Amino acid sequence: MARRLDGRSVEQQGLHFDTVDADTMTLLSLFEFMIGNTDMSLYKLHNIKVVRDGRGTHYPVPYDFDYSGLVNARYAIPAA
Numbered sequence: 001m002a003r004r005l006d007g008r009s010v011e012q013q014g015l016h017f018d019t020v021d022a023d024t025m026t027l028l029s030l031f032e033f034m035i036g037n038t039d040m041s042l043y044k045l046h047n048i049k050v051v052r053d054g055r056g057t058h059y060p061v062p063y064d065f066d067y068s069g070l071v072n073a074r075y076a077i078p079a080a
Helices: 023-034
Strands: 009-010 048-052 057-064
Touching: 023 057
Parallel strands: none
Antiparallel strands: 009 048, 048 057
16 A cells, blocks of 8 residues: 555554544544444554655554454454
Protein backbone atom coordinates (compact mmCIF):
# COMPACT_ATOMS: atom_id res chain seq x y z
CA MET A 1 0.00 0.00 0.00
CA ALA A 2 2.85 2.38 0.79
CA ARG A 3 4.24 1.80 -2.67
CA ARG A 4 0.85 2.53 -4.25
CA LEU A 5 0.72 5.86 -2.42
CA ASP A 6 4.27 6.62 -3.54
CA GLY A 7 5.21 6.69 0.13
CA ARG A 8 6.90 4.85 2.96
CA SER A 9 5.79 2.96 6.04
CA VAL A 10 6.39 4.88 9.29
CA GLU A 11 7.34 2.92 12.42
CA GLN A 12 7.28 5.86 14.84
CA GLN A 13 5.25 5.13 17.99
CA GLY A 14 3.65 7.90 20.02
CA LEU A 15 1.63 9.42 17.18
CA HIS A 16 -1.52 11.36 18.04
CA PHE A 17 -4.67 11.95 16.02
CA ASP A 18 -3.49 15.40 14.96
CA THR A 19 -0.36 13.95 13.32
CA VAL A 20 -2.26 11.84 10.77
CA ASP A 21 -4.78 12.72 8.08
CA ALA A 22 -7.94 13.75 9.96
CA ASP A 23 -10.47 12.42 7.42
CA THR A 24 -8.76 9.03 7.26
CA MET A 25 -8.48 8.76 11.06
CA THR A 26 -12.16 9.65 11.47
CA LEU A 27 -13.21 7.02 8.93
CA LEU A 28 -10.90 4.43 10.49
CA SER A 29 -12.27 5.13 13.99
CA LEU A 30 -15.88 4.90 12.82
CA PHE A 31 -15.15 1.65 10.97
CA GLU A 32 -13.45 0.09 14.02
CA PHE A 33 -16.35 1.16 16.25
CA MET A 34 -18.95 -0.27 13.86
CA ILE A 35 -17.28 -3.69 13.71
CA GLY A 36 -16.72 -3.72 17.49
CA ASN A 37 -12.93 -3.80 17.32
CA THR A 38 -11.19 -2.27 20.35
CA ASP A 39 -7.87 -4.04 19.72
CA MET A 40 -6.00 -1.16 18.07
CA SER A 41 -3.93 1.85 19.05
CA LEU A 42 -2.47 4.62 16.94
CA TYR A 43 -0.20 5.69 19.80
CA LYS A 44 1.37 2.22 20.15
CA LEU A 45 0.97 1.31 16.46
CA HIS A 46 -0.99 -1.74 17.54
CA ASN A 47 -2.83 -3.20 14.55
CA ILE A 48 -2.34 0.06 12.65
CA LYS A 49 0.32 0.90 10.10
CA VAL A 50 1.09 4.48 9.16
CA VAL A 51 2.02 5.38 5.61
CA ARG A 52 3.59 8.74 4.72
CA ASP A 53 2.93 9.70 1.12
CA GLY A 54 5.17 11.73 -1.17
CA ARG A 55 3.67 15.00 0.11
CA GLY A 56 4.40 14.13 3.75
CA THR A 57 0.82 13.31 4.78
CA HIS A 58 0.52 10.43 7.26
CA TYR A 59 -2.30 7.92 6.65
CA PRO A 60 -3.30 5.33 9.28
CA VAL A 61 -4.12 1.88 7.86
CA PRO A 62 -5.88 -0.68 10.09
CA TYR A 63 -5.25 -4.43 9.97
CA ASP A 64 -5.77 -7.57 12.09
CA PHE A 65 -9.48 -7.66 12.82
CA ASP A 66 -9.53 -10.85 14.92
CA TYR A 67 -11.08 -9.07 17.93
CA SER A 68 -13.91 -7.62 15.88
CA GLY A 69 -17.39 -9.07 15.81
CA LEU A 70 -16.90 -9.92 12.13
CA VAL A 71 -14.34 -12.68 12.62
CA ASN A 72 -15.82 -14.67 15.53
CA ALA A 73 -12.48 -15.77 17.00
CA ARG A 74 -13.19 -17.87 20.11
CA TYR A 75 -10.45 -16.15 22.13
CA ALA A 76 -11.71 -12.63 21.36
CA ILE A 77 -13.77 -11.04 24.12
CA PRO A 78 -15.05 -7.44 24.15
CA ALA A 79 -13.07 -4.88 26.11
CA ALA A 80 -14.66 -3.54 29.29
